[in-house]
């Protein structure tokens with residue numbers, strides 16, 4: 001009874017008195033600082049992304065419904081077993097897509113600047129605002145379509161098997177009926193293992209990255225079937241990354257990074273870290289043997305920023 005009485009007393013207090021932290025009478029607007037931007041509605045990062053033709057989630061409807069995009073297909077080229085014509089066609093698609101996306105991105109920035117200047121010059125009226133926002137909306141739609149259509153085109157370049165494999169390698173769970181079993185079966189034949197389940201981590205291994213282009217430790221031992229949580233720390237002053245792969249994959253990926261330096265670069269088997277940052281890769285090692293890791297930042301790979309994971313065979317053969 002006493003606790004109920006205490007609760008009742010508590011509830012009768014004016015809630016706001018303790019729910020709201022002390023704040024200045026005139027809190028600054030969350031937009032404060034934005035008034036100094038050249039285009040008020042776009043941040044520097046948004047302008048950079050539009051200028052470089054970056055995806056920025058425009059293609060989610062395709063990507064997450066089983067339509068792969070060229071960036072990640074190229075990153076996974078080795079593991080998807082792309083043949084030479086597929087590789088070449090994908091490179092072409094990527095280059096053409098980037099060119100179009102950059103063009104539309106530039107037009108979109110210009111349209112936002114136009115809208116901005118209506119207000120900056122105090123020349124905004126309902127008619128002009130209507131026209132300027134329509135133009136912005138149209139270009140946003142075009143850009144989104146450009147990304148989505150590129151995923152459509154990419155999918156026609158792949159086999160059904162490669163499309164399924166892509167989903168597994170990207171860490172997506174199978175959604176379609178009948179896909180059950182596939183991810184398992186393909187996961188097993190993957191050379192380096194599969195994205196790990198955070199709830200089933202067997203061990204945590206800490207890896208440090210430094211500006212002497214070294215991983216510490218650079219050699220790690222695990223057992224087949226183990227799910228390892230790599231806690232990766234960048235203790236240098238440069239950007240570094242930890243990417244798991246076969247030696248051949250890492251080499252190829254590094255060449256790709258040199259060719260498309262602005263490439264978005266994010267997969268379950270890697271983490272890219274700014275100086276001082278810490279990140280994680282959760283990975284399940286399904287095959288005995290050797291898995292390599294490397295930093296694919298320009299010059300780092302060649303500078304010897306590499307390491308290896310020795311995967312010891314599990315007694316009695318592979319357990320699923």
Ligand SMILES: [Cu+2]
Pocket residue numbers: 213239240241295296297300305
């Ligand atoms: Cu590095």
